[in-house]
Amino acid sequence: xxxxxxxxxxxxxxxxxxxxxxxxxxxxxxxxxxxxxxxxxxxxxxxxxxxxxxxxxxxxxxxxxxxxxxxxxxxxxxxxxxxxxxxxxxxxxxxxxxxxxxxxxxxxxxxxxxxxxxxxxxxxxxxxxxxxxxxxxxxxxxxxxxxxxxxxxxxxxxxxxxxxxxxxxxxxxxxxxxxxxxxxxxxxxxxxxxxxxxxxxxxxxxxxxxxxxxxxxxxxxxxxxxxxxxxxxxxxxxxxxxxxxxxxxxxxxxxxxxxxxxxxxxxxxxxxxxxxxxxxxxxxxxxxxxxxxxxxxxxxxx
Amino acid sequence: xxxxxxxxxxxxxxxxxxxxxxxxxxxxxxxxxxxxxxxxxxxxxxxxxxxxxxxxxxxxxxxxxxxxxxxxxxxxxxxxxxxxxxxxxxxxxxxxxxxxxxxxxxxxxxxxxxxxxxxxxxxxxxxxxxxxxxxxxxxxxxxxxxxxxxxxxxxxxxxxxxxxxxxxxxxxxxxxxxxxxxxxxxxxxxxxxxxxxxxxxxxxxxxxxxxxxxxxxxxxxxxxxxxxxxxxxxxxxxxxxxxxxxxxxxxxxxxxxxxxxxxxxxxxxxxxxxxxxxxxxxxxxxxxxxxxxxxxxxxxxx
Numbered sequence: 001x002x003x004x005x006x007x008x009x010x011x012x013x014x015x016x017x018x019x020x021x022x023x024x025x026x027x028x029x030x031x032x033x034x035x036x037x038x039x040x041x042x043x044x045x046x047x048x049x050x051x052x053x054x055x056x057x058x059x060x061x062x063x064x065x066x067x068x069x070x071x072x073x074x075x076x077x078x079x080x081x082x083x084x085x086x087x088x089x090x091x092x093x094x095x096x097x098x099x100x101x102x103x104x105x106x107x108x109x110x111x112x113x114x115x116x117x118x119x120x121x122x123x124x125x126x127x128x129x130x131x132x133x134x135x136x137x138x139x140x141x142x143x144x145x146x147x148x149x150x151x152x153x154x155x156x157x158x159x160x161x162x163x164x165x166x167x168x169x170x171x172x173x174x175x176x177x178x179x180x181x182x183x184x185x186x187x188x189x190x191x192x193x194x195x196x197x198x199x200x201x202x203x204x205x206x207x208x209x210x211x212x213x214x215x216x217x218x219x220x221x222x223x224x225x226x227x228x229x230x231x232x233x234x235x236x237x238x239x240x241x242x243x244x245x246x247x248x249x250x251x252x253x254x255x256x257x258x259x260x261x262x263x264x265x266x267x268x269x270x271x272x273x274x275x276x277x278x279x280x281x282x283x284x285x286x287x288x289x290x291x292x293x294x295x296x297x298x299x300x301x302x
Numbered sequence: 303x304x305x306x307x308x309x310x311x312x313x314x315x316x317x318x319x320x321x322x323x324x325x326x327x328x329x330x331x332x333x334x335x336x337x338x339x340x341x342x343x344x345x346x347x348x349x350x351x352x353x354x355x356x357x358x359x360x361x362x363x364x365x366x367x368x369x370x371x372x373x374x375x376x377x378x379x380x381x382x383x384x385x386x387x388x389x390x391x392x393x394x395x396x397x398x399x400x401x402x403x404x405x406x407x408x409x410x411x412x413x414x415x416x417x418x419x420x421x422x423x424x425x426x427x428x429x430x431x432x433x434x435x436x437x438x439x440x441x442x443x444x445x446x447x448x449x450x451x452x453x454x455x456x457x458x459x460x461x462x463x464x465x466x467x468x469x470x471x472x473x474x475x476x477x478x479x480x481x482x483x484x485x486x487x488x489x490x491x492x493x494x495x496x497x498x499x500x501x502x503x504x505x506x507x508x509x510x511x512x513x514x515x516x517x518x519x520x521x522x523x524x525x526x527x528x529x530x531x532x533x534x535x536x537x538x539x540x541x542x543x544x545x546x547x548x549x550x551x552x553x554x555x556x557x558x559x560x561x562x563x564x565x566x567x568x569x570x571x572x573x574x575x576x577x578x579x580x581x582x583x584x585x586x587x588x589x590x591x592x593x594x595x596x597x598x599x600x601x602x603x604x
Contacts, residue, residue: 145483181446181552189548216557217561218560228584229584248482250483255519281531
């Protein structure tokens with residue numbers, strides 16, 4: 001089952017939920033508009049489309065957005081458009097942000113602005129949700145998109161952000177595997193030392209979240225390997241969250257599951273007042289649409 | 303095609319090559335003996351089986367090793383058995399080492415011993431060879447098994463070791479992708495800075511080896527992504543070697559290709575006078591057998 005159907009199966013009420021207000025920064029992009037069109041037609045979203053009004057109106061002739069499903073906010077400048085998107089959220093008019101045709105950094109700059117931004121947690125982090133045919137559960141991989149290197153401070157927020165997404169996806173006990181190359185602490189491998197510390201500090205803090213590591217990916221995600229190696233922890237190949245020690249590992253593991261594992265992905269940045277969707281140019285239609293669906297699911301519990 | 307058939311297709315002469323002398327440290331292990339039995343029966347190897355003679359002789363009753371295809375070296379102690387294995391290589395009697403039922407560290411300790419060891423390069427590194435149905439070429443992943451963190455010094459040897467394996471596998475221009483999360487240098491991400499430096503320093507040094515990075519895994523291994531993103535380098539989704547900046551990334555990428563990508567793997571440690579095969583308890587029969595085959599192929603060019 002693909003990620004879209006998996007999300008809908010987990011939270012079927014999403015198909016009858018009230019519309020969310022989706023703020024699309026620099027909306028004039030064919031792939032973005034195709035996704036927004038579908039979400040508007042399905043009654044999932046009301047869209048604030050921020051871009052040059054003239055050019056965007058021209059483009060919209062090719063789409064079939066119901067007239068009452070969107071509003072154009074006229075702003076061509078990338079930074080100003082990002083500012084306006086964040087302002088809409090700050091004023092309570094926006095429930096999620098979708099990045100269109102501009103650099104991620106411009107959007108995030110306004111999101112984290114100390115005066116006018118919408119930061120909620122100290123740290124923003126990226127959560128990728130992956131549907132893989134060999135995994136019964138949806139898997140969160142974090143952080144493969146935003147935070148370069150996990151440390152003791154941001155590590156806790158990264159885990160917290162991912163756990164909150166998994167809770168919205170109805171996981172009762174969120175099993176967070178701290179990814180390493182093996183299950184033992186290697187003193188000369190700083191990430192394994194950090195992970196040991198994190199798992200000790202977070203153990204039992206939230207009874208609904210199990211944090212365990214260091215763990216290799218086979219112990220984290222393959223019940224057969226966990227059994228074969230006689231691994232004795234609470235996670236036995238059934239992790240819901242894969243915590244990567246740095247962005248290279250996180251990015252590589254999610255992309256390799258997409259490239260070689262017939263997976264599909266949705267992604268959001270968590271830690272702001274609303275989910276921020278930062279899909280890249282190369283991300284598929286499914287990925288963009290599933291990310292909007294995920295944002296809508298996250299709103300169900302607000 | 304699985305890894306065993308791929309290796310045989312690339313170097314068909316391996317089926318008619320002279321026997322190699324395989325030194326098996328602590329050989330009394332059912333999975334190891336099963337592989338060694340097949341390799342002996344096929345005339346690929348003559349095996350020095352190091353272990354307690356009494357116990358091993360008892361075990362061997364269950365196997366069908368031709369009498370002239372092996373010799374038992376009586377040594378039960380792990381460290382002493384490792385010493386004897388290295389000694390056989392030092393004396394010219396061993397062409398490859400296969401780790402049996404003991405910790406990797408004990409074997410490597412003797413391999414790298416400054417007085418009595420068989421170190422060739424300054425750095426030993428692990429090279430995993432992966433056959434994946436979505437990749438036309440065999441892929442080397444390095445280092446996911448031995449070196450914790452790449453740096454400027456060991457980085458060059460890691461690349462060199464992997465390139466020499468790929469050359470034995472008949473790759474004319476070895477394309478080495480230095481793995482990161484994107485194709486740009488991120489000043490706050492030390493691995494991307496290192497990879498930029500390595501690619502500049504190694505560029506053109508060996509006309510048969512292209513070193514390029516930082517690169518994300520999709521640019522390195524997916525021609526479609528490389529095209530979509532308009533990537534303009536010499537590697538366009540067709541890398542032969544994936545250089546991981548640390549052991550967590552290397553270990554995770556090769557294991558995730560095995561777990562989710564229907565891949566098969568062979569693995570050797572390079573940098574000693576002979577290849578050292580360090581398969582883990584959880585590695586499959588194919589992996590162990592393919593690694594012996596790979597060691598035999600590496601001997602073809604000696």
